[in-house]
Amino acid sequence: MQTLDHAVYLNMREGADVLEADGKGDKVLRLADGSMLKLFRRKRLLTSALWAPYARxxxxxxxxxxxRGIECPSVRQVYRIPSIKRDAVHYDPLPGRTLRQLLGTDASLRAQLGEFMARLHEDGIYFRSAHLGNVVLTPENTLGLIDIADLRAYRKPLRKGLRLRNFKHMLRYREDRAWLLADTQFAEHYLRHQHVCNAKELSLALNT
Known part of the structure; x- marks a missing residue:
């Protein structure tokens, strides 16, 4: 993790668009060259972020x-910015549009997402922040992930409990839920590309 001088930070930030902020300050900046700077603050004195910063x-x-062959942003550098008490990751965004931006378009995306989630789970990827705003359809018509600080990777395929819990995360937002459950394509294509969950278990997870 590289320490970023305040003057250098201000120069980097010049001309940036603030994409996300809260009462504590900036959270996501689109820099003048189109790259992104995502800022993280430590919310508590004693936290795992002490030894495993979110930016890292x-x-x-x-x-x-x-x-593992899964598309995602391309990281340039990880910074510690003492002057504003933030850590930051500087990256090039994954090109494309989120599935949430594409709601109401091609219904076959549900089938593609089902296959994609099966692949993630078979590859041992547990993405706690799984929702339609964090899955991107790229110009090459493939799916990838963004906003991935809250992700765990295992060496083996995910066990059943984690898979079903992941679906609960995906259904937290009413609009996402309505789109995912508009037909059976998502469930059918997920089941077709994995061998851990059965149809009854998946149906129960998606509909409760």
Whole structure:
């Protein structure tokens, strides 16, 4: 993790668009060259972020996903910015549009997402922040992940409990839920590409 001087940070930030912020300050910036700077603050004095900063987790997760052939942002550098008490990851965004932006378009995306989630689970990827705003359809018509600081990668396919819990995360948002359950394509294509969950278990997870 590289320490970023305040003057250098201000120069980097010049002309940036603030994409996300809260009462504590900026959270996501689109820099003048089109790259992104995602800022993380430590919310509690004693937290795992002390020894595993979220910015570093983001970068490490990008590396893991790329090693497993899953598309994601391309990290340039990870920073510690003492002057604003933030860590940051500087990256090139994954090109494309999120599935949430594409709601109401091609219904076959549900089938593609079902296959994609099966692949993630078979590859041992547990993405706690799984929702339609964090899955991108790229210009090459493939799916990839963004906002991946909250992700765990296992060496073996996910066990059943984690898979079913992951679906609960995906259904938290009413609009996402309505789209996913509009027909059976998502469930059918997920089941077709994995061998852990059965149809009854998946149906129960998706409909409760």
């Amino acid at each position: 987790r983001f970068a490490d997760n990008c590396q893991v996903l790329r090693e």
